[in-house]
Amino acid sequence: MPPLLDVRNLSISFSGQDQTHLTAVRDLSFTLAPREVLGLVGESGSGKSLTALALMRLLPPAGRATGEILFSNGTAPRDLLQVPDEQMRSLRGSHIAMIFQEPMTALNPVMRVGDQIAEAVRAHTLITKSAAWDRAVEAMNDVAIPDAARRARDYPHQLSGGMRQRIMIAMAIVNRPQLLIADEPTTALDVTIQAQILELLSELREKFGLAMLFISHDLAVVSQVADRVAVMYVGSLIELGSKPDIFRSAAHPYTRGLLNAVPTLKTDRTQPLRTIDGTVPPMHAVPAGCPFEPRCEVRIPECARALPPLLEVAPGHWARCPVLNGA
Numbered sequence: 500m501p502p503l504l505d506v507r508n509l510s511i512s513f514s515g516q517d518q519t520h521l522t523a524v525r526d527l528s529f530t531l532a533p534r535e536v537l538g539l540v541g542e543s544g545s546g547k548s549l550t551a552l553a554l555m556r557l558l559p560p561a562g563r564a565t566g567e568i569l570f571s572n573g574t575a576p577r578d579l580l581q582v583p584d585e586q587m588r589s590l591r592g593s594h595i596a597m598i599f600q601e602p603m604t605a606l607n608p609v610m611r612v613g614d615q616i617a618e619a620v621r622a623h624t625l626i627t628k629s630a631a632w633d634r635a636v637e638a639m640n641d642v643a644i645p646d647a648a649r650r651a652r653d654y655p656h657q658l659s660g661g662m663r664q665r666i667m668i669a670m671a672i673v674n675r676p677q678l679l680i681a682d683e684p685t686t687a688l689d690v691t692i693q694a695q696i697l698e699l700l701s702e703l704r705e706k707f708g709l710a711m712l713f714i715s716h717d718l719a720v721v722s723q724v725a726d727r728v729a730v731m732y733v734g735s736l737i738e739l740g741s742k743p744d745i746f747r748s749a750a751h752p753y754t755r756g757l758l759n760a761v762p763t764l765k766t767d768r769t770q771p772l773r774t775i776d777g778t779v780p781p782m783h784a785v786p787a788g789c790p791f792e793p794r795c796e797v798r799i800p801e802c803a804r805a806l807p808p809l810l811e812v813a814p815g816h817w818a819r820c821p822v823l824n825g826a
């Protein structure tokens with residue numbers, strides 16, 4: 500059976516009016532099996548949201564995606580970059596749904612939350628307003644909003660940040676998608692609420708058999724939900740593997756650096772956490788060779804010459820560092 504999602508050589512670029520050309524995502528490939536959760540991690544600007552938007556075919560107008568995004572929900576794989584607009588509109592929000600990074604901008608402030616969810620139902624199903632309203636209340640129950648029938652009449656500003664995020668999740672799952680893209684779904688929330696939302700997403704995955712692309716800049720958060728982890732650095736995939744591959748035997752210096760910066764129970768709290776020296780280069784100044792080369796403690800002269808290939812360092816575990824992996 501083909502994977503649910505098979506992204507092949509996805510590149511995303513922007514052309515400026517002054518003939519400038521910027522490649523924000525380079526040659527990205529990964530797969531996602533049904534019911535699997537892939538964590539997509541990287542610092543700000545690494546291309547995580549653009550990747551998500553390309554999957555939804557919602558890139559900003561100046562953005563251009565090339566490569567293939569094959570989606571297969573029991574059917575022959577369809578390339579989401581090529582399907583006609585009408586087919587994409589029907590897939591988006593029904594088979595593939597997304598929780599956007601900015602929850603407040605994604606909700607309409609002057610519309611009752613129940614109506615907003617009901618509208619998402621009616622965009623894909625021919626049913627009456629009252630039946631759609633019932634489905635909305637049911638979805639609010641699914642995301643554990645207490646007293647859902649009453650809260651459905653609230654406007655977004657009457658709800659807490661955590662409740663608003665639950666509404667966003669209800670809106671995303673109400674049409675029972677096979678794939679949920681969650682872009683930093685907990686970043687704006689405080690730690691207790693964050694934990695509740697992560698637990699809810701795990702429950703929904705079990706209950707509805709959801710596959711998830713879970714995007715975060717926070718490895719600790721990703722470790723709580725993901726089966727596999729993809730690490731991005733300024734637009735390139737630099738490591739991909741199972742959760743144990745990444746958290747116990749990271750094979751790229753950048754991933755190791757990120758892990759050193761995450762506190763664990765064993766961390767000596769009297770010492771400052773280690774950080775990675777240097778800063779992320781801006782997109783227009785990404786080095787031609789290994790993108791991490793200027794910050795890498797184990798670089799050799801060859802590293803600056805060309806983008807290193809992704810090497811399979813163990814079955815299913817890939818890393819873009821020939822130096823550390825003896826190639």
Ligand SMILES: Nc1ncnc2c1ncn2[C@@H]1O[C@H](COP(=O)(O)OP(=O)(O)OP(=O)(O)O)[C@@H](O)[C@H]1O
Pocket residue numbers: 513521523541542543544545546547548549550559561600716782
């Ligand atoms: N509309 C645009 N026009 C030109 N460049 C863009 C545009 N949107 C994004 N970019 C470039 O692509 C890079 C990656 O953006 P993206 O939003 O995918 O990052 P991200 O990994 O989601 O970061 P964050 O963690 O801050 O959300 C940005 O740093 C920027 O350089």
Ligand code: SF4
Pocket residue numbers: 751752753789790791792793795796797798799802807819820821822823
């Ligand atoms: S390829 Fe070279 S510069 Fe890049 S991470 Fe490996 S050792 Fe460091």
Ligand SMILES: [Mg+2]
Pocket residue numbers: 547548549600682
């Ligand atoms: Mg983002």
